[in-house]
Amino acid sequence: MAARLAHITGSEHTALLGLGVYRPQRIVTNDEVAGPIDSSDEWIRTRSGIHTRRFATGSETVVTMSTEAARGALRSARIEAEQIDCVVLATSTWPLLTPAAAPQVATALGMGHPPAFDLSAGCAGFCHGLAVASDLIKGGTARHVLVIGVELLSATVNPADRATAFLFGDGAGAVVVGPASEPGIGPTVWGSDGTQHHAIRQDKNWVEFFAEFDERGAEAVRPWLAMEGTAVFRWAAHSLKQVCLDAIGAAGLRPGDLEAMIPHQANGRIIEIMARELDLSPSCALAGDIEEAGNTSAASIPLAMEALLRKGDAKPGADALLVAFGAGLSWAAQVVKLPNWQ
Ligand SMILES: CC(C)(COP(=O)(O)OP(=O)(O)OC[C@H]1O[C@@H](n2cnc3c(N)ncnc32)[C@H](O)[C@@H]1OP(=O)(O)O)[C@@H](O)C(=O)NCCC(=O)NCCS
Secondary structure (H helix, E strand, O other), rough: OOOOOOOOOOOOEEEEEEEEOOOEEEEEHHHHHHHOOOOOHHHHHHHHHOOOOOOOOOOHHHHHHHHHHHHHHHHHOOOOHHOOOEEEOOOOOOOOOOOOOOHHHHHHHOOOOOOOOEEEOOHHHHHHHHHHHHHHHOOOOOOOOEEEEEEEHHHHHHHHHOOOOOOOEEEEEEEEEEEOOOOEEEEOOOEEEEHHHHEEOOOHHHHHHHHHHHHHHHHHHOEEEEOOOHHHHHHHHHHHHHHHHHHHHHHHOOHHHOOOEEEEOEEEEEEEHHHHOOOOOOOOOOEOOOOHHHHHHHHHHHHHHHHHHHHOOOOOOOOOEEEEEEEEEEEEEEEOOOOOOO
16 A cells, blocks of 8 residues: 655645536436425425436445546546545435445545545535645645535435435535646635524434334434524525625625626525625526435535536636524635536
8 A cells, every 4th residue: 555645745736627427327307305294396496496306226336326426526637536635525325324425435436545535514624625625735735635525315305305405416416626727616604503503403312212112113213414494594595795895895895896607506596695695796606406306415606616617607617605504503715716527
């Protein structure tokens, strides 16, 4: 096993060099999720902006979805797997507490033995991963870092829960981060608020579940994802404006300079309110992948980035604000130059 030594010279600037995604095969309509929660296609479209989402089936797992997305990112970055010095995988839905998923993804990609670890910051995980990757490269610890956001939320959401069953979907997105001659990833503005840990949570821990199982056997109810929807909505829609402004300012820009905004695809109405409050230029493209992907938590920003580029709403090199927020509560934002994606 070759030793991996830290590089001794960091890079002043970093950038997204390539992007890849994996969208599960199975498309799930609003009508399909509406039945068990006494809802309707119309209610779901109006309240969340979601038309369809995708659910993983069969061989589509956190590891296989990540691996496929990473292959696309490596291809578009024109980087070989062996050139990756570190893998950072953001997820809240890898079903094991240990070991992490990232080493299996690195192995599946034929990378040898790079450092590879999972990162848990809810829906803000991908933007946390970018911050870590960029600073690893600036500090000289790594030259190329693979950052993956991946979720299999259909396994953790209760189909009978009105607050969550219609909202979430599955998928994966990945980027290669590397050194650059000019700034391609702006400073990250991030934070957390543990007093709000209950707002989006696993509704019981595994120790509690097994105690219940010992007592009630097959009647024990497994843990599910739970969310205080209205509180999360208010917080996300109205409290993150300053985070966005700080990230834009830290990149040396004003809101009107942005060519794209890619907020976490939490809810279509939250996205609209956030964009409206920032006073963006009319030509600024606003990501709206929630329509087709639902809320895919840590995967949502790279998936939305790919949709924006694929549809031609924004081009590689465009200045885009990324802002992600969710369980923790936690949040992170940075301005990036959009990468190549093919
Ligand atoms: C979940 C969410 C869409 C619910 O919308 P809301 O406007 O807050 O809905 P409320 O819970 O206040 O309920 C409003 C009405 O819709 C009904 N309702 C709630 N869920 C429903 C559902 N799934 N289908 C149909 N009706 C529903 C309620 O019973 C209520 O009816 P009433 O007015 O007759 O009493 C919204 O709170 C939300 O998107 N929150 C943020 C979620 C999010 O982004 N989470 C991820 C962050 S990472």
